[in-house]
Amino acid sequence: MRYSYMPGCSLLSTARGYDTSARAVIRELGSELVELEDWNCCGANAIESVSYLLSVALPARNLALAELSNRELVTSCSSCFLNLFKVNHRLQREPPLRGRLEEILAAAGLRYSGKCRVRHLLDVIANDIGVQAVANRVERNLSGLKVVPYYGCQTVRPYGEYDGPYLPTSMDRLIEAVGAVPFPYLWKTRCCGGILMTTEKAIGMSLVSELLAAAQGADCIVTVCPMCQMNLDAYQREISVQLGVRIHMPVLFLTQLLGLAFGLSERELLLDQNIVPVSGLLRQLQTV
Amino acid sequence: MAEKTFNLTRDMLDHTFADLVTPDREKLLTCIQCGTCTASCPTAYAMDYTPRQLWRLIQLGLKEEVLTSNSFWLCTACYLCTLRCLRGIACTETMSTLKRMAVSMGMEKLSSSARFYEAFRDTVRRHGRLHEVELMATFFGRAKRLGAMGYTRLGFTLWRKGKVSLDASAVNIRGLDQIEAIYRKVEELEAKP
Numbered sequence: 001m002r003y004s005y006m007p008g009c010s011l012l013s014t015a016r017g018y019d020t021s022a023r024a025v026i027r028e029l030g031s032e033l034v035e036l037e038d039w040n041c042c043g044a045n046a047i048e049s050v051s052y053l054l055s056v057a058l059p060a061r062n063l064a065l066a067e068l069s070n071r072e073l074v075t076s077c078s079s080c081f082l083n084l085f086k087v088n089h090r091l092q093r094e095p096p097l098r099g100r101l102e103e104i105l106a107a108a109g110l111r112y113s114g115k116c117r118v119r120h121l122l123d124v125i126a127n128d129i130g131v132q133a134v135a136n137r138v139e140r141n142l143s144g145l146k147v148v149p150y151y152g153c154q155t156v157r158p159y160g161e162y163d164g165p166y167l168p169t170s171m172d173r174l175i176e177a178v179g180a181v182p183f184p185y186l187w188k189t190r191c192c193g194g195i196l197m198t199t200e201k202a203i204g205m206s207l208v209s210e211l212l213a214a215a216q217g218a219d220c221i222v223t224v225c226p227m228c229q230m231n232l233d234a235y236q237r238e239i240s241v242q243l244g245v246r247i248h249m250p251v252l253f254l255t256q257l258l259g260l261a262f263g264l265s266e267r268e269l270l271l272d273q274n275i276v277p278v279s280g281l282l283r284q285l286q287t288v
Numbered sequence: 289m290a291e292k293t294f295n296l297t298r299d300m301l302d303h304t305f306a307d308l309v310t311p312d313r314e315k316l317l318t319c320i321q322c323g324t325c326t327a328s329c330p331t332a333y334a335m336d337y338t339p340r341q342l343w344r345l346i347q348l349g350l351k352e353e354v355l356t357s358n359s360f361w362l363c364t365a366c367y368l369c370t371l372r373c374l375r376g377i378a379c380t381e382t383m384s385t386l387k388r389m390a391v392s393m394g395m396e397k398l399s400s401s402a403r404f405y406e407a408f409r410d411t412v413r414r415h416g417r418l419h420e421v422e423l424m425a426t427f428f429g430r431a432k433r434l435g436a437m438g439y440t441r442l443g444f445t446l447w448r449k450g451k452v453s454l455d456a457s458a459v460n461i462r463g464l465d466q467i468e469a470i471y472r473k474v475e476e477l478e479a480k481p
Contacts, residue, residue, distance in 0.1 A: 009418035012459065014451045038462050040416045045365050046408035049387040049401075053474045058412070061466065094311075100477060107473040108466035153366035158380070165371050191330045191366035198427070198439075199401045203334050203362065234442055273449050 001128060003119070004066045005033035006084075008077035008226070009041050015077075015226035017270035021255035022076050022121055024269065028137060028262050029129045033074060036066050042075075042083040045194055056090060056097065057104045059083040064105055064112040076121040076255075078155040078225035084118040085159060120155065122224045122254065123162035126170035134177040139263035141179040142285060147257065148183045148221040149175055150211070152228040153191045165189070171222065171254060178261035183218035187211055192231040208232060209239050212247050220250040220281055222257050229253060233275045250278045260285065294350065301349035309346060309389065310382045318375045319343045325369035325379055335359040336397075339369055339379060346382075352395070360386035361398035403431040413471050416461030421452055 011019035026033050039062050048055035063084060066073040075081050091098055091114040098114070105112055125134065149171040156168045163170045166189060172182040192211060197204030208231050215221055223229045233251040240247045252274065259269040260282075271278050294300070310316045325339040332338045336357040337345060345354045363383035370380045387405070390396040407426040411419055424439065446452045461467070 009420075009459070012417070013420055013453070014446060016451060040461055040463070040467060041412045041418045043412070044408065044418070046405040047412075048365075048384045049405040050391070050409050051474060051478065052385075052388070053477060054409070054471065057470045057474060058467075061463075061470065104470055104473045104477070108463075108469040110466065153364070153368065158367035158370050160371075165367075189368075191364045191368075193330070194364040194366075195401075195404060196331070196362070196364055198424070199404050200334075200362065200398065203331055207330055234445075273451055275445060275449070 002032045002034055002071055003074040003124065004036045004069050004071045006036045006039045006042075006062055006066070006073060006075045006080060008075055008080040009044075010077060010226035010230075014230055015253070017256060017273045018076055018226055018229070018253040021253055021259045021264075021269040024264055025125075025255045025258045025262065026121075026129075028259075028264070029125070029133060031124070031129060034069070034071070036062060036069075036073065039065065042077075042080040044079045044083070053100065053104065055083070056087055056101055060087050060101055060105060060112050061108065061110060063087055063116045063118075064110040067112060067116040072117045072119050074119045074121055074124055076224065077227075078120065078152055079227060081118065081120040082154040085161065088114055088116070088118060089159065120162065120224070122155065122170055125254075125258075126174055127162060131173045131177045134174055134258065138178050138261045140261055140285065142257070142261050143179040145180040145220070145281075145285070146183045146218045147175045147180045148185045148215045148218045149188060150185065150215075150221050150223045150228060150232070151188050152223060152225040153189055155225055156189060171224065174254065174258065175222070178258060180257070180261075183215070185214065185218075187214050192228045194227055194231075197231050197235070204231065205235065205239060205242065208235055209243060212236065212239060212249055213243075215249055216247075218249070219284065220252055220257075220278075222252050222254045224254050236276055248276060248280075250274065250276050250281050252278065294353075296348075300352070302351040303349045305349045305351045305354070306346050309385045311378050311385075312376075315375055315377045316343060316382070317347060319347065319377060320375065322374060324372050324374060325377075328368040328372050329363075330366060330368075331362040331364065335362055343377070343379075355386065355390045355393060355395040356397050358397045360384075360390070361396070361401045363387075400431045403427060406430070411456075413467060415456060415459050416464050416467045417459040419456040419459045421454055422456040 007019045043058040157165045175182045193204035193207035256269045306313045323340045326332045337359045360383040396402045411423045
């Protein structure tokens, strides 16, 4: 199947490994992501805190552009997903919003009907492509690898559109499909702190420390959100110093893990861009 | 949190407050103080008022007490409270509204968050997409934070790994005129009473 694809800003920079591996994995699975031309920032969590109308209008521009292609719009970033999905939800629930949004988009020469379906990449892999198709594509069995399925909050909340909003299982099933073992982890959807890591660092550090501590005993964490990946991956050295315990936990994007199982190379998955080195993990895979 | 007593006087109370902060006042007024929101909140431990306490203050109309607290600034929009609220209160959206209101009334306590959001808004206006290096530079400049030093090492690691580029114009989209038109129209609509 062909989808319109909006990678989102992080995937052009700090999460390039996610973008590259997502495109590669979807191609391997026989589907296609057609990048939405000239997409713009969805506003992340920031814009709703300064302007309600802008928080609707920015993602709506992307929806207006995507609607022209008649394809579903897939995004790999959980924040983009929520913002895009929320536009459709609000247009249905808040009738006065429609007129105001029309007026704003008209100023930019755009129109949006409210009908473009928004999908998270995880939803597409788990539910459109399916666990069986993923399992069929495996070349390198990851058997025995203990993998934490960390969903983060906005991947499934608040709408729980394609998976449970408390304890989702779609990623768990995909981890099993490639022969690995989902690590029991009750904090699958506990928040990583998002931008608090920048604005109120002590709080951000405490949230991330707790998540990493609960993951001890696993071989790696996988996630489908660029913000979660960054927060969990980038501060481990600092957290180790603070806690006085060495924490070394590779944090991969789900598509990087799937790519490894499909036999794709480290380079094709940009694994060298992850901050906590994944070399140990790769050696472990070779001995399996 | 220790018990706090208010000597309520008429001028402290703004009974229109609940109407302004939540998309659904009726629901907020039905809050039974069960505390599920607070129990769900990952940052409640650091808040001046927990979410449960915040709803009660809003019901009472203690506007200044609410808007000058740090509580809503620590909301990460994880939506767990919203999902679990027995009364169906739009807790997370209410937190966002409080952020906007506190800034517009000059009452923000955690100004670092407010400056971050504004820097984000302005960067996206200039480029159509987010440029992380410019965002951080703008934010640390405006927030006058020495904390920037703590991030230089991380910034260097990201640059060395090829994760960030220093050229902000590289992220520019073609439809910048559309973005500008959207920002202007929103400003115009929001300026109307």
